Amino acid sequence: MEVDVRNERGPLWDWDALVLAAGGELDGTPEKDVFGFSLDSREISPGDVFVALKDKRDGHDFVSKAFAAGAAGAIVETQYQRKAGDGPLIRVADTLVALENIGRAARSRLAPEARVVAVTGSSGKTTTKDMLRAAFGRLGVTHAGDKSFNNHWGVPLTLARMPADTRFGVFEIGMSHGGEITPLTKLVRPHVAIVLNVLPAHLGNFVSEEEIADAKGEIFAGLEPDGVAILNQDNLHFERLRTRAQSSASRILTFGDAEGEPDAALIDCGRRARDGMEGQRILAEFPSSDTVTYQIALAGRHIAENSLAALLAVDALGGDVASAAKGLAELPALHGRGERTLLSLSRGNILLIDESYNANPASMAAAITTAGQARSDEHGRLVLVLGDMLELGDKAEELHRGLKEIIDAAKADLVFACGSNMAALYYDLPADMQGQWAATSDGLREPLLETLQAGDIVMVKGSNGSAMVPLVGALKQHHATVADDV
Incomplete structure (x- = not known):
């Protein structure tokens, strides 16, 4: 052969x-x-x-x-x-059933000492999956899925691709309706199950956020005996998730702000930046170690908090946290998830922050806040390019309007928006902040390109159905790339 x-x-x-x-x-x-x-x-x-x-x-x-x-x-x-x-x-x-069967067999053929981690949440799953891959990759042969392979075909596909000699398996599990996580977590059979957060994402498919919390909590149903649940202590639905985890987990570990005294405590996350290409220096405490200082190349406090969850999983499985943390410094931002690119204009540069892969109110707020923190002496106006956040049900207009306070706090200069939901936000903004509204993202292309000037910071974000990715492509095509995110 x-x-x-x-x-x-x-x-x-x-x-x-x-x-x-x-x-x-x-x-x-x-x-x-x-x-x-x-x-x-x-x-x-x-x-x-x-x-x-x-x-x-x-x-x-x-x-x-x-x-x-x-x-x-x-x-x-x-x-x-x-x-x-x-x-x-x-x-x-049935080909899907066959793929599931192969995935199940791949999971079963792992050595007894191999360990598997699964992560879910309303926001940050893919980035955290990649942080887990980078952290465990410092400790042994690690397998994780590509892209956002977290659904009914993505999870079994990731399992099927897992080599038999894998020491650490990392899986991202997503859902848009209740009952979708249970069969996937039972395929994965994790030793550690992480719920990053519960936020108003896919709210149109649920009666309440409490129902979303219950759906995320399904991940604990697949835990192996002596399995560990890791929860965000600062999330509004922490107690509900902890109650759900108690029926399956032998241990429940928490991460969050140091003030709440979680098991993994974020003491400080200090910005480090060069020409707007931002990262963080993080100071944190973990159960098995004293204070650990490490760096990540990704910006935003929400990223720092999720890095705690990744390293707490390492700690829970007996790994060396300080060694694993070194892997995070090498992890670049992904396309559509915070990637930063300097684009060239005749008289200077534009900093493009690409957050175009999907959005919900919490991730949108985090992206706007992080973009606002990117201001420096080299950069002037903050230009936000926002597409509709979808699947929010009856609260869609209210949740879009609710971003105004975040935009004000970030001191944005101009907002370009597209979609019927974003219209509610756009026309609530002062006239001097209104760049352009359009029914679709394509209608923003020319006005945006004509408006940008040297020194601008441009952040692009919206749900996948809002088609914000082509706008990022148009910006890169129109302006020469100076440097990619580091």
Whole structure:
């Protein structure tokens, strides 16, 4: 069989074991080793097995394209008709169930000493997942998901991709409705389960924030015996979550501001910046150690607090916190989640803060506050580009208007906004702060490009459905990049 040099530790799966795990039948003769899985025929790497899921599009329509791109095989439903050029097929009754089965088998084949951490919350899950990956990566072989793979297909896909020699597994689990986390956490079977926060996200799908807290608390249902729950002591729904955790966790650990005396206490987070490319120096205490000082390249107090949760997980599993913390200094901001880029103008630079990946009232407020803190001698106006926050139900207009106080506190100079919900906020602002409102993000492109000037700080944020990502792309395309986030 061919050897894929991208995985020096050898194949991810043996074909016989994979067919058994999927609960299917092999049709064809494998000629390539299995090094991964993909759900998108456009993202196939050599050695990937393509899983033909039925979602917004039927993956069976792209099986042949996957093989043409170098797939080692494909998992398809029994009735799929083989086409010319198709390689080995694993035929199953249901491809999603097969992916779940493979994920379950991947979790079961880990060594007894391996440890798994799962994280959920209304905001900050992906960044915290990456902090967990960076922290545990200093201590042993660590596996974590790509991007925001936190839903009904993303979690089993991340499990399926997990090598058998993984020492630490890190999983992000999300939801938009009640009952969605329970089956995922039971697949993951974490030794540590973290709830970062409960905030008014997806409020349109719930009667109250209390219901959101109950949905987030489902993560504890999958805890292994002697499992640990980690909670944000400063969150409004802490007591509700603690009560939920008590039925499953052998220990409950807390993180938060030092004043409340949590297990992991944030004593101070001091800004460190160079040309607006901001990070933090953090002073904190953990149960197994004295005061620990560490640096992260990401800005914002909310990021500092979430770093406590990541390092508290290390502490809970007996790892060295000081050593793990060194990994956080090397973690860059992700596209759409606080990435900072200097853009060139003829007479100076613009600092672009890209927060374009999704939004809820709490994450929007945190992003605005952090952008306001980026002011320095090198930067002048603060320009906010805001898209609708979606799935907020009857409280949408009220929650959008509620951002005005945060905007005032950040001392924003101009606000560009799009979407019907943001109109409620935009027209409550003083006339001299109104840059432009448009029904869609596309309507902001030209006015924004025409308005920006050297020295501006520009922060872009909105829910995915508001399509703010193209605005970030337009800014980068229009202005040459000076330097990326460090």
